[in-house]
Amino acid sequence: MMNKADVAIVGGGIIGLFTAFWLAQRGERVVVLEKNYPGSGSTFRCGTGIRQQFGDDANIQMMVRSVEIWKDFCKYMEYPGPASECFTFAQTGYLFLLYSESEISEFSKNVSLQHKYGVPSSIISPEEAREIVPTLDISEVMAAAWNPTDGKASPFLAIRALVDRVRDMGGEIYVNTPVTELLIEKNTVTGVKTSRGEIKADMVLNATNAWANALNEQIGVRFPIEPYKHQAIVTEPFKAGEIKPMVISFKHGGAYLTQKANGGVIGGIALKYGPTWDISPTYEFLREVSRNFTRIIPALKYISIIRQWGGYYAETPDHNAILGKVKEVDGYYIAAGFSGHGFMLAPAVAEAMADLMTKGSTTLPLDFYDPYRFQRGELREQAIQMG
């Protein structure tokens, strides 16, 4: 086992592995410690959506950068075979269905803000929405917010590619290796203690999302991150391409749904439970998801649900992540509390964290996610929390 690294990253999900990639690319010697297997915490349970349609400057900027990186993901991964076999970031768009004047005015404001950063979103008519998804029931739809450059991607393929790439670059990834303690000397982090022994490191990144406070307890720091159970379903496959974009309806229980490349529909609703560490599926969710999905696309009543699962949204009070330096101990950093947006934000968040850790600053708007904003009573505007 590696006994000395420049950076030890705790948590082998999309955030930890993507940060390991950027750091390794800059010549840092990285080690990733994963208590189970890569992606097993929240990444493999996510809804797969990637969108720039947020309602605030920071999240839009981060997502614009993320989409740039997602588009070139295979190049960054130096995938040896044909790109079609590497990974597909399908830019199939996000379609927010709007049912009231107040929704239209809110989303019009968001669209103007998104234009400031070059996002090609627009407000379209119900008929235009139905051209994009012909099976939509538009009888009550008043308009839709549409961005064709949003999309979706497979978390399984993304994690697999990152694991291979980080290892190729000389980074080490240890699975089934929980970190039990931070090693600290004179208020400076010197490494981590794992189930397999100690690893010395100049910097430690806590990328354990819902579990982040477990490691912070040791230094008497607690950030407001709570685990909430969210669930998702997948249906039997049918003809691919019927529901290309991620379709969103706040009116229908905060529903999000899209069709995967294999033809199955994946999606969920906002119904959540918690804070809780229980992620067992509930019948209430199965019934409510069916009720809401069939109102958005009535033909879905003929389609069978084959699987339902739960996972955590590691929620903060303003649904924005906690990113930055942990001031109490030198060399200790945190990137956690993604509130359901970790997968889509990962490429840019990881790049910003790598900037911060190697250069001390970044051009990305990392300050927005300041870990100490809650302590100062500075809640951000709530992020649009959806798919």
Next chain:
Amino acid sequence: MSDNPKEHIIICRCNGVTLKDIEDLIDEGITNIEEIKRQTHIGMGPCQGRTCIPMVASIIARKTGQRIEDIKIPATRIPVRPVSMGILVGDNDE
């Protein structure tokens, strides 16, 4: 067509996963059935693993020298069988 018969032995009919796919992962050191599921999508099709999971468990047991009863099986989740959304919302008048 390949001469390797293991490429023609289908373990998961829903997602077309072969014996070779499973054995290759185990050879890479991925012996946790949960992780094999997420890498290959065994157990994630319409049968929800009722055909493939016992076979995959026995392949892992054979290749790693474990007893089959010691192989941890993925969680069984609702719905136990595929159920149409129409039935779930009580719209049963077809």
